[in-house]
Amino acid sequence: MKPSRQLPLLLFLLKAVSSYLLASRAYELHRDEYLYLNYGQHLAWGYLEVPPLTALQSWVTLALGGGWFWVKFWPILWGSLTVYVVARAVQRLGGGAWAVLAAGLCYLVSAYARLNFLFQPNSFEVFAFTLACYLLICYQQEARPRYLYMLGVGLGLALLNKYSALFFIAALGVGLLLTPARRVLATRAFWLSAALGLGLWLPNLLWQLRHGIPFRHHMQLLHDTQLVNVSGADFWQDQLVTCLPALWLWVPGLLALLLSQALRPYRVVGLIYCGGLLILTVLHGKSYYALGYYPILFAAGAVWWERQLSRRPRAGRVLRPLLLLLPLAVSVPVYPLLFTLNPPARMLEVGQRYRSMGVLRWEDGQDHPLPQDYADMLGWQEMADKTWHAYQALPAATRAQTLILTANYGQAGAINYFNRHRAMPAAHSFNGSYLFWFPDSTARSWQHILIVDDEPDENLNARFQQVHRAGEVQNPYAREKGTLITVGSGPDEAILQQINQEHRQALAQWGKFGGL
Known part of the structure; x- marks a missing residue:
């Protein structure tokens, strides 16, 4: 050499x-x-x-x-x-x-x-x-x-x-x-x-x-x-x-x-x-x-x-x-x-020392307790595990007819990553490239819709025969803290049509799409 x-x-x-x-x-x-x-x-x-x-x-x-x-x-x-x-x-x-x-x-x-x-x-x-x-x-x-x-x-x-x-x-x-x-x-x-x-x-x-x-x-x-x-x-x-x-x-x-x-x-x-x-x-x-x-x-x-x-x-x-x-x-x-040397509790104190450098400023232009990158590395496995348990709690006979719908790509990606070795449907979203991977809802008969959302719709009860909250992200340091996991069983036709319409509208914003 x-x-x-x-x-x-x-x-x-x-x-x-x-x-x-x-x-x-x-x-x-x-x-x-x-x-x-x-x-x-x-x-x-x-x-x-x-x-x-x-x-x-x-x-x-x-x-x-x-x-x-x-x-x-x-x-x-x-x-x-x-x-x-x-x-x-x-x-x-x-x-x-x-x-x-x-x-x-x-x-x-x-x-x-x-x-x-x-x-x-x-x-x-x-x-x-x-x-x-x-x-x-x-x-x-x-x-x-x-x-x-x-x-x-x-x-x-x-x-x-x-x-x-x-x-x-x-x-x-x-x-x-x-x-x-x-x-x-x-x-x-x-x-x-x-x-x-x-x-x-x-x-x-x-x-x-x-x-x-x-x-x-x-x-x-x-x-x-x-x-x-x-x-x-x-x-x-x-x-x-x-x-x-x-x-x-x-x-x-x-x-x-x-x-x-x-x-x-x-x-x-x-x-x-x-x-x-x-x-x-x-x-x-x-x-x-x-x-x-x-x-x-x-x-x-x-x-x-x-x-x-x-x-x-x-x-x-x-x-x-x-x-x-x-x-x-x-x-x-x-x-x-x-480097991620300090655990989250310690980073709350450490981060304040660098506030003047803008490290606590997130994409929204506002300061937060933790740097955004740190808050974005927390709470995901908790969310994925609680989603898995919510899915497992569904009746075995109708479990396969479940749509897992998330509010953003991070939620969908984390659920899919941590559950990649489990027998569970993939999580979907109207966010980013997940638009391409969304299932054809017109060809499916959904019996359950498992909704993961940090800003859940308050009017969900009227759209399902039964609705219950299955879990919530509780990690106090996570950017996703408070994200709810809601299970709706027996969806009505209106919510199914709304899902299809939102998917089509989201696709339309990106231009004319062909198949991948």
Whole structure:
């Protein structure tokens, strides 16, 4: 093994092992993770929320049993690969062991510690963007077509992962046009690379076109319900906070890429950051949308610092160890926000210390006792178990004619995940991609409707022969606290028609749909 490859591999292993060790099992999976895991039972070329790459990971996870280890395997894998690529980028830019450690440590203790813990498309996006920038650096040094082909494949997979990859590609295009790197546009390899990326994305693109481009409606809903609460000032304040332990690294890294003579060949990478962040600012993007643009700046910043310190040997002997300790010192106070170290009761107290940083602000723009991510990782198994017991209490002869209807995708996904090994019908919802998986109610004779809702209808009694409350989520820390599990037996025709109508109306909002 080449000595130069050992340190990046050690960082890879450190990231993988520490991610598992620093995760408290006092928390369950996140609301979004249950939705993405449900994708694995409905493989398709597209979903209303994201493209299909996450579904493939979900399918593998469920095939391996669906346990906590395998759910977390994917984000931890992509995070570990990202820190490896960052370390290799440092070496490509001429950095030594100190620079590799500086960039790697900054990645390990910044917001990626939290991001790479959740089974969501975001971890792969950060990896894909970092890899793309690394490949651009490689091509600028060697001009080998293979780097462009790898770039095309990487960006194609990024498009199969999240549509926000289009913003990165737009920023890349602008960066190429504004720098001498534009000469790559005249090469055959570049256009073959573009064809590779488009070819990978094409099945999902066709799915979008066939289904009326639901991505547009998804973005509109996201804007109206969440992004409208994000201001440009808040977005940029969060940019300073999320990567605070690496602020001393990424700011010089960006400036060096844009202005220094030594890194001039790689200016396109700095412009990608500028273009991508400008797009996200204009579109009121959430702060974490920008996380994919920073890791490569860590690499550039580490190389810049190492060169500055090498010119001042005496100061360097003092500053080198101090600068390596700096990200650790800065991140220790916010470790409770990076890792699920504290159980919920303790987090109530800890969270108040960071109120001014906005960590208690939820998507509704209001502050709450726990950070939203933490509250979204509680109460799900309680809900699923109580739903199972409510189902088991139904008469055996009519139990199979039960519709389980939930108010949102988190409830449906959690019920399906925790009951995946039990003989029980799947839970459904009018929320998100569950619209595609809803059973044909006209072909079924429902004897019971099991309703899971955080805002239950008070008029249910008139719609059933018998209604009773079977359970309630009581976890005081859960975002779903108070969610009721109601069993209605003997539904009348009006409620059945209402269910069918609500399903059709929800589908109609997304455009013209064909079958999956």
